[in-house]
Amino acid sequence: MCSETSYPEGYQGPHGRMLPDEFSFSMFPDAEEQTDEEELTEEEQESAEEFLKALEDLTEDEIETIEDLERALSENQDIMEEEHFEEDYEQAVRYLEFMQKVKDAYTAEELAEKNHYDLAKELGYKSAEVSWWITRGDKPSLIKRIEKREGLKRAKKILTEMQKTRLRELAERPPELWSESDFRWLLKQYPKLMKHPKYQERYRKLLAWLELMQRQRDGDVSEKPDREELKKWASRLGVSIPSIQDWLIRKSIPFLARLLTRRVKKATHTGSVKIVRGGLPRVEKHEPANRVGELQVKESFTTCKDSSSEELAKAISGILSLQQSLVSCADIPSKYVKDLTKKLDSVEQRVNSLLGYDRDETLRLRLAMIKNRLYMRHQNTSPLELRNLLGKELFYFKGESRLELLDEAFRRLGIVSRKKFAVLVRRLTDFGPLDHMPAGGTNQDLQTRARYLQGETVDLILDVLGKDLKDIEDSVDRLGKSYGNAWQIRNPRFLEKDQFLIWAARVVSIIASDGNIGYGDFKLTYWEKNEHRAKRVRNLFNEIGDTRIILVKGESGTQGYQYAPILGRLLHRLGVPKGDKVLQGMTLPDFIKNGSDEIKCAYLRELIPEEGSITFTKEGNAKISWGRTVILYDENKEHLYGKIEKITTQHIKLIKRDDISSYEKKRECFRVPTGKLRDLMNTTDPEIAKLATQLYNIVMSNPPSLMEDEKELCASLGISSSRHLSYVRYYVKSGRVSSHFETAVASLKDVARWSLIAPPNDRRKAKLLADWVAKKLDDVFEELAVFALPSGEEVDIGVINRKNEDCPD
Numbered sequence: 001m002c003s004e005t006s007y008p009e010g011y012q013g014p015h016g017r018m019l020p021d022e023f024s025f026s027m028f029p030d031a032e033e034q035t036d037e038e039e040l041t042e043e044e045q046e047s048a049e050e051f052l053k054a055l056e057d058l059t060e061d062e063i064e065t066i067e068d069l070e071r072a073l074s075e076n077q078d079i080m081e082e083e084h085f086e087e088d089y090e091q092a093v094r095y096l097e098f099m100q101k102v103k104d105a106y107t108a109e110e111l112a113e114k115n116h117y118d119l120a121k122e123l124g125y126k127s128a129e130v131s132w133w134i135t136r137g138d139k140p141s142l143i144k145r146i147e148k149r150e151g152l153k154r155a156k157k158i159l160t161e162m163q164k165t166r167l168r169e170l171a172e173r174p175p176e177l178w179s180e181s182d183f184r185w186l187l188k189q190y191p192k193l194m195k196h197p198k199y200q201e202r203y204r205k206l207l208a209w210l211e212l213m214q215r216q217r218d219g220d221v222s223e224k225p226d227r228e229e230l231k232k233w234a235s236r237l238g239v240s241i242p243s244i245q246d247w248l249i250r251k252s253i254p255f256l257a258r259l260l261t262r263r264v265k266k267a268t269h270t271g272s273v274k275i276v277r278g279g280l281p282r283v284e285k286h287e288p289a290n291r292v293g294e295l296q297v298k299e300s301f302t303t304c305k306d307s308s309s310e311e312l313a314k315a316i317s318g319i320l321s322l323q324q325s326l327v328s329c330a331d332i333p334s335k336y337v338k339d340l341t342k343k344l345d346s347v348e349q350r351v352n353s354l355l356g357y358d359r360d361e362t363l364r365l366r367l368a369m370i371k372n373r374l375y376m377r378h379q380n381t382s383p384l385e386l387r388n389l390l391g392k393e394l395f396y397f398k399g400e401s402r403l404e405l406l407d408e409a410f411r412r413l414g415i416v417s418r419k420k421f422a423v424l425v426r427r428l429t430d431f432g433p434l435d436h437m438p439a440g441g442t443n444q445d446l447q448t449r450a451r452y453l454q455g456e457t458v459d460l461i462l463d464v465l466g467k468d469l470k471d472i473e474d475s476v477d478r479l480g481k482s483y484g485n486a487w488q489i490r491n492p493r494f495l496e497k498d499q500f501l502i503w504a505a506r507v508v509s510i511i512a513s514d515g516n517i518g519y520g521d522f523k524l525t526y527w528e529k530n531e532h533r534a535k536r537v538r539n540l541f542n543e544i545g546d547t548r549i550i551l552v553k554g555e556s557g558t559q560g561y562q563y564a565p566i567l568g569r570l571l572h573r574l575g576v577p578k579g580d581k582v583l584q585g586m587t588l589p590d591f592i593k594n595g596s597d598e599i600k601c602a603y604l605r606e607l608i609p610e611e612g613s614i615t616f617t618k619e620g621n622a623k624i625s626w627g628r629t630v631i632l633y634d635e636n637k638e639h640l641y642g643k644i645e646k647i648t649t650q651h652i653k654l655i656k657r658d659d660i661s662s663y664e665k666k667r668e669c670f671r672v673p674t675g676k677l678r679d680l681m682n683t684t685d686p687e688i689a690k691l692a693t694q695l696y697n698i699v700m701s702n703p704p705s706l707m708e709d710e711k712e713l714c715a716s717l718g719i720s721s722s723r724h725l726s727y728v729r730y731y732v733k734s735g736r737v738s739s740h741f742e743t744a745v746a747s748l749k750d751v752a753r754w755s756l757i758a759p760p761n762d763r764r765k766a767k768l769l770a771d772w773v774a775k776k777l778d779d780v781f782e783e784l785a786v787f788a789l790p791s792g793e794e795v796d797i798g799v800i801n802r803k804n805e806d807c808p809d
Contacts, residue, residue: 711723
């Protein structure tokens with residue numbers, strides 16, 4: 001009846017769990033109890049992984065009912081004598097009753113859609129309590145104390161059993177197949193052996209013997225070595241020739257190995273096993289898999305004259321090339337390890353310069369040192385890569401997928417410690433101090449209790465495994481920071497880069513016209529009263545996963561559809577400003593301005609349904625037009641965006657003149673058409689004419705930045721357009737002054753070209769243009785034929801209908 005347990009001070013395992021001090025017992029019947037509270041080595045910390053995994057299996061059961069609580073109290077009656085037991089008991093019962101009500105009232109899917117305010121109201125509890133129990137996942141202190149006790153009892157049992165298993169494994173293998181860490185693990189149980197005057201010499205011989213046995217298994221040592229070979233190995237290993245003869249020819253083993261072999265057999269025969277602090281089960285070290293290939297570095301480093309940053313950087317750049325795998329590693333000669341570790345940042349910067357990466361905005365070499373091993377990563381830093389855009393988001397995985405990914409990455413990197421992997425994440429990614437990174441500890445997303453991995457961690461793992469986001473799509477349950485399931489993308493779908501950028505261009509076009517990103521919370525809101533258009537946008541967002549929509553009302557009663565903040569953050573990283581985009585003078589994001597023709601056309605396809613219109617003259621000519629606004633004056637938002645005063649209060653008084661403006665009751669504003677303003681510029685009153693001229697020149701010298709970019713976008717696709725000022729408005733309530741411009745595409749050739757390469761993603765408007773082009777085909781065909789469509793398709797009126805099969809009626 002215990003859940004995941006927090007432990008008192010003691011051993012800090014790689015999972016972030018604490019091994020309690022009460023586990024300091026002697027392991028063998030003839031060993032003294034170890035009392036030294038010395039720090040465990042890094043290797044011994046790694047060896048606790050298997051124990052902690054087993055401990056997790058033991059701590060699955062929880063106190064779920066009042067009956068469980070009563071049974072646990074009967075086994076831990078001293079808790080009932082504590083000072084605040086009555087209060088703690090009442091709180092525990094209240095919590096268990098609440099959890100039972102939740103279980104009876106809601107399915108898992110229904111619960112995921114609820115926030116803690118709704119649950120509190122429906123079940124009759126305080127919202128603070130529900131937030132603590134559901135959102136934060138915390139439990140009353142009484143339940144946690146009982147579960148902790150139960151966890152310690154079970155931990156002691158499993159640890160003892162695992163020690164027995166480990167000893168049996170060693171007893172079944174000959175000592176020459178034991179590793180150095182096997183012997184170190186055993187020696188830790190015999191402090192007297194380690195205090196012997198000859199211990200250091202005996203241990204050195206043990207290590208030499210282990211290396212020789214491994215060399216023999218690898219085929220580096222002959223089965224019947226001659227005198228010269230014996231001398232070679234004696235010199236290389238630093239032992240006498242008779243010792244090498246004994247080990248290779250007579251098959252004898254060193255004293256320490258014989259002694260520990262006898263003690264292991266004795267311990268397994270008697271079955272008496274106790275636990276010491278250092279005697280934790282060992283996890284076999286992994287060899288790096290093929291993907292993370294080891295580089296040969298000795299030749300490059302032999303050219304080093306010293307251990308300066310310059311020399312070390314030259315040596316590293318000499319072993320690297322773009323053809324290497326994304327993540328590689330190399331064992332560095334020991335004489336360079338210390339200086340390289342100290343100077344890693346400056347060496348990394350210098351290597352990037354030598355390789356020319358400092359001039360490349362999409363590539364960077366990252367370096368990390370683990371002991372004497374140097375890890376190198378060619379990091380793709382392109383801001384348009386989906387993996388980088390999701391770097392600060394959280395990936396929640398299904399089932400055991402998260403652990404499987406980590407295990408495979410550990411195997412390929414040749415490590416077993418989460419702390420070591422945390423070092424790699426910090427050094428090889430952009431995982432920074434704001435990303436839950438405790439100094440010297442395990443990153444929050446790598447801790448045992450975490451149910452997620454942060455985007456940078458996922459990015460590194462994918463590079464290590466040679467995979468992409470698409471390869472783990474089925475394993476990811478939710479995407480987004482932990483603001484509750486309602487504000488995350490469920491069952492995310494990861495598009496290929498080209499597909500994603502086309503999708504993003506469409507979304508940017510829609511939000512630039514009828515949407516906004518919350519200034520503080522990044523919630524994305526789309527404002528639309530037309531249900532068909534709202535459905536079209538909802539379907540567009542569903543292309544990257546399932547997200548909840550909340551209906552909201554604007555200040556003027558307009559209908560809004562609010563989407564998950566992760567969508568707002570994605571768009572903001574792509575270049576869409578948060579908050580008031582019009583006031584900030586939004587521009588077209590670079591990925592659209594400098595993108596492919598397909599990306600540009602995707603933007604234009606959504607522009608007309610949201611912001612534009614199609615009109616026809618009496619002569620049958622068509623015109624495509626759209627408008628954009630510029631803020632000239634706004635006092636109310638100075639605290640957020642700074643001073644916005646392109647005009648003076650004298651100009652505002654001019655706008656409010658009855659003889660040139662009309663009052664729009666619905667918007668509560670004064671509206672001055674361009675013609676009226678020009679008339680005022682020619683009035684006989686010189687002061688008024690001067691003021692009107694100033695206002696006109698200010699307005700015309702501040703056109704909408706977004707519209708200017710859109711005009712250039714059209715021009716790059718062979719479509720000419722013209723811009724003109726429509727009117728100036730003064731809003732009474734807010735005091736805001738804005739100017740409104742319109743851009744028109746009016747020639748036969750330009751309208752027809754737009755209709756063919758970027759038909760509006762709206763069936764009604766697309767049909768209007770298709771019918772018009774069909775009537776005017778003879779007039780425009782010869783002019784259009786000289787252009788190549790971005791998609792490479794022929795000039796065919798049927799293209800319009802084929803491209804609009806997904807549009808709503």
